[in-house]
Amino acid sequence: MIKKILIVDDSPIARKMLKMCIPKDKEYEIYEAVDGLESINKYQEILPDVTFMDLTMPEFDGYQAIAEIRKISDDAIIVVTTADVQRKSISRVIELGAFLVLKKPLKQKNVQETLIKVENALENRSGGK
Amino acid sequence: MNTDSSHIFSDEEKDILQEIMNIAFGNATADLGEVIDIYVELSAPSIQILGIGDIPDYLTDRMKLHPETSIVAQNFWGDFKGYGILVLPNRTGRSLIAILDDGEPNDFEMKPIAGQEREVLMEVGNILIGACVGKVCELLNTFVTYTPPQVIHENSNEYSSFVDSFDPSQTAILMETVFRFKAIDINGLLLVITSQEAIEWLRKALYEFMEPYE
Numbered sequence: 001m002i003k004k005i006l007i008v009d010d011s012p013i014a015r016k017m018l019k020m021c022i023p024k025d026k027e028y029e030i031y032e033a034v035d036g037l038e039s040i041n042k043y044q045e046i047l048p049d050v051t052f053m054d055l056t057m058p059e060f061d062g063y064q065a066i067a068e069i070r071k072i073s074d075d076a077i078i079v080v081t082t083a084d085v086q087r088k089s090i091s092r093v094i095e096l097g098a099f100l101v102l103k104k105p106l107k108q109k110n111v112q113e114t115l116i117k118v119e120n121a122l123e124n125r126s127g128g129k
Numbered sequence: 130m131n132t133d134s135s136h137i138f139s140d141e142e143k144d145i146l147q148e149i150m151n152i153a154f155g156n157a158t159a160d161l162g163e164v165i166d167i168y169v170e171l172s173a174p175s176i177q178i179l180g181i182g183d184i185p186d187y188l189t190d191r192m193k194l195h196p197e198t199s200i201v202a203q204n205f206w207g208d209f210k211g212y213g214i215l216v217l218p219n220r221t222g223r224s225l226i227a228i229l230d231d232g233e234p235n236d237f238e239m240k241p242i243a244g245q246e247r248e249v250l251m252e253v254g255n256i257l258i259g260a261c262v263g264k265v266c267e268l269l270n271t272f273v274t275y276t277p278p279q280v281i282h283e284n285s286n287e288y289s290s291f292v293d294s295f296d297p298s299q300t301a302i303l304m305e306t307v308f309r310f311k312a313i314d315i316n317g318l319l320l321v322i323t324s325q326e327a328i329e330w331l332r333k334a335l336y337e338f339m340e341p342y343e
Contacts, residue, residue: 083155
């Protein structure tokens with residue numbers, strides 16, 4: 001079951017848009033990071049069930065952050081939220097181990113469907129253990 | 130160059146516009162990838178409020194990034210009104226021609242190299258500016274009309290005429306995205322500049338864009 005969600009995006013507006021797409025009735029604990037570097041520290045600190053990760057960020061970008069988080073945990077579920085919808089960008093993040101890619105601007109329906117997919121993945125994982 | 134501009138555009142409005150520009154340029158590069166097999170590395174866009182009279186100096190400053198620079202410029206008008214400007218080093222045209230060369234002789238390759246370079250730059254500029262401004266318009270629920278793109282070389286008479294066309298009494302919002310064509314190791318930047326008369330409309334459109342997320 002999803003309890004903790006980490007949102008990583010340098011844009012406060014993008015973080016706000018994503019938060020507004022997440023259902024309120026589930027009472028998720030939502031954490032935020034403003035760049036790739038902070039996301040790694042936050043990830044280690046809170047161990048979120050799912051991380052929503054932007055790609056284009058100053059200093060330490062989403063590609064680097066995904067790679068580092070996957071080193072910390074092979075099981076990390078990372079959903080990429082990006083405006084960069086070039087085929088090579090998508091295939092690169094999938095190779096890095098991203099769970100899904102959501103195209104910006106985010107839609108409530110897509111975010112909610114993604115959370116259901118994450119729930120299912122977590123259930124399958126715990127059922128298999 | 131930056132003065133206190135919060136009375137013209139608040140920090141929140143800048144943040145919304147920055148995110149819209151991020152989405153728009155991301156889409157534009159994907160559109161370019163459909164035409165030319167080239168991967169574009171993106172950076173986060175920045176938003177600044179400038180006097181239009183400061184833009185020639187700003188452009189000159191940005192063009193110092195390369196020894197010789199060309200720009201592709203396109204005007205657009207409607208509710209959203211202004212200029213799209215792509216700044217690239219001169220050698221970009223030639224490098225892009227090499228990518229497009231499929232080994233088959235065609236009309237395009239019969240033209241002199243300078244003509245080919247101009248046409249490639251014009252096409253790349255048209256796609257990036259058109260797709261980027263077009264996506265901004267789609268997100269903000271409006272549409273614009275464009276002039277044809279023009280390629281202008283630094284230090285040319287055309288460039289002087291272009292910068293002289295800016296009205297120094299006006300204020301502009303300047304959106305800048307730096308990017309890199311990875312395969313040919315070339316950095317460029319895309320500027321979208323709104324004219325003063327579009328600012329009021331833009332502010333209203335930004336809040337309408339955010340309404341579903343409030």
